[in-house]
Amino acid sequence: MRHSQRIGRLSAALLLVATTVAACGGSQDDDAKASAPKAPAAIPELTKDPLTLSFIWFEWPPAQALEAFANEEYKKERPNVTVKVNTVPNANWHDAMFTQFAARKTDFDVAILDSQHIGEAVTNGNILDLTDFVKNNIDVDAYDPYLLAAYGQFPQAETGQRDENASLYGLPLLGDTWTMIYRKDLIGDKPPQTWDEMISAAEKCQADNPGVSGLAFHQANGSDAAAVTYNTVNGVYGGNLWDAKNRKIEGVLNDAAGQEAMDVLVTKMKPLTAKGSGNWFIDEVNAAVAQGKACIAFNWIAASGGLLDPKQSTLGKTREQILGKLGFATLPKQKTDLVPLGGMGMHVSAYASSANQAEALSFMKWFEQADVQKKWAAAGGVPSRKDALASPEFLNAGPFNKVYADSVPRMRDMWNVPEYARLVDIENTNVNAALNGAKSPKDALNDIAKDQQAVLDSSNRKGGGGL
């Protein structure tokens, strides 16, 4: 009996060791895939069997628009292909993609990455290098160079430019930026032209209209909500997020311009927001506008379509009535005219099957054609091709589309580095703390600069990374 007990224990130990060795075995492969694998320069032969092309995005109206559009239009080209856009809540978007990347197995073929996610995905070898494919299949001159760079290039492009020698890992899917939404019936038809004017108008509107707050903007500490808000004000007041060349944040972000921006945000803008709005993001800002509770609001253009829906608004019973009260404008200028770059690109998962990767490339080539981009614009999408941006299909599709077209030359992105997720979390939590009175503006900004610098400097640290 003792003998059989010993055998039992030995078997259990062996099983454990075998499982451990099996789990460790992947590291050799991981080494080999340290950089992004290359996509073929030409689209391989496509399957004639039924195929589902899966995307992953977060839950918002453009996701449904993309699925409907692709299944209507792409099916005309490829009847055997069904496009499925899987969505997750915005706060889980990064995790949902990168936990699958970590498993080296994805249930999606095309990851719709934020521009800032590209660095992390490329460094880890999670998405295909599309440089050769783009050279042979995409008319790059048709694009605004910065948009092409922002949604595909790594290392990150300088603001407003594209490095033609850099590799491309994605193609634009949906352009986006912030629009200023203002109540024409409360502050007048002409939108404020400077940031100072905007604050004064909001202040006066709030005082004149009890129950309506002067401003509504993103303040939540999830996703990139509060961080984008601060970065926008930072840009407008002439600040910089970092010195990309020297990977320097401390002393750059929290310089005089950065401090002024934080002061404006916390001491001038925050008091004009609704009580308890310290956790507001896209939906809450839209709800405040739709319920007529905000004089001036800031939101992503791609998320603003619902504001014109009479079923969701108390501002009018028809779209025209609502448009009589709501105006959409580019962001006011102050010391600079910078606006935040939003939107996302399409990136092919390195772990999708070869048939699905081929189909993904075929889809991307089809999607980037001039006439398809115009149809996408008419269906509610925001294109990146210059011809589509200037087309009546796009400009007439929504009152905010002209705002986007006018904003393109003014865009600035955040940091596109592998450490992005941690950098944005540091900024989100600290800006949120400052907005909700948990930290003074000065301390919050200095903490952001110090902690973000520590993240950038900690690449060679032994142990304790991520704290």
Place this chain on the structure above:
Amino acid sequence: MSEPVSLTTDRPGQADTPKPPAPGRSRRLTDRRLAVAFIAPALLLLLAMSVFPLLWALYLSFTDYSATRGGPANFVWFGNYTAILTSAQVHLRALTTLVYVVGAVGLQTALGFTIAYLISRRTRGRGLLTTLFLVPMMLSPVVVGLFWRFMLDAQFGVVNSMLGSLGLGQVEWLTRQRTALLSLIVVDTWQWTPFIMLIALAGLTAVPKYLYEAASIDRASEWFRFRTITLPLVWPLLLIAVLFRAIEAFRLFDLVYILTSGGPGVSTETLSFHVYKVAFLGFNTGTASAYGILMVLVVIVLTQLYLRYLNKLKED
């Protein structure tokens, strides 16, 4: 019908004698082997799903491994543990977690025991009342978090609306440092007080009636009966309920994620929420593993101390 077979073999000084297999069974399939065959699937599952991940996490905790970056896991030995134990960020989260655990479990114990005591004194409708009180416990924490988030909303939440109708001002429940942690404690208490109540009720119903009868004959006051009969007999059971709740509260994640996302700033970030960020925002798998192991160790040590106290209480 075959005779019952003893499953124990612990007879000192006597060698095990293999029992003959039951009629119709292969001679090679002894009772022992049959027992092993029955246990093996569960054992394998346990090894694969619990023991292996724990050992794997222990191994990773000594390395700088990152799940997304891949590459070999380089040993940093106790580097992760030292960094965690000396990190001001971790100390801050530990303090938040401690305040939360003490606040939530303390409140739940007081309320749960009170409700159980009041229910135990009723003779009619006790079953219905108990069932009604148990409803919050049966809901998913995510659902609870979501509807409390709406109820506590400063602008349109029902709580502020009621405060408003009473002439009181609006409270920023989820976006102010003090009220956010208090809100988490209140919501957790709303959901888990029934658990304490249930265990306390079981203890209260088990108190022998003759003790109360004897006390009545002696004309003992209500307070005296509670202090000398009810509480001492229910106390050990209540402490076990407190232990379960404290462990659960220590690893709180879901309510924080839904209600406050750890905000404002990081003022409601608990240890579990911080581990999640370390593990999935930067994918610092090695550090996150060490962090998780340390949390398990803390729970084990505290539980052991607690159980010793419980045993001492029994002996006394």
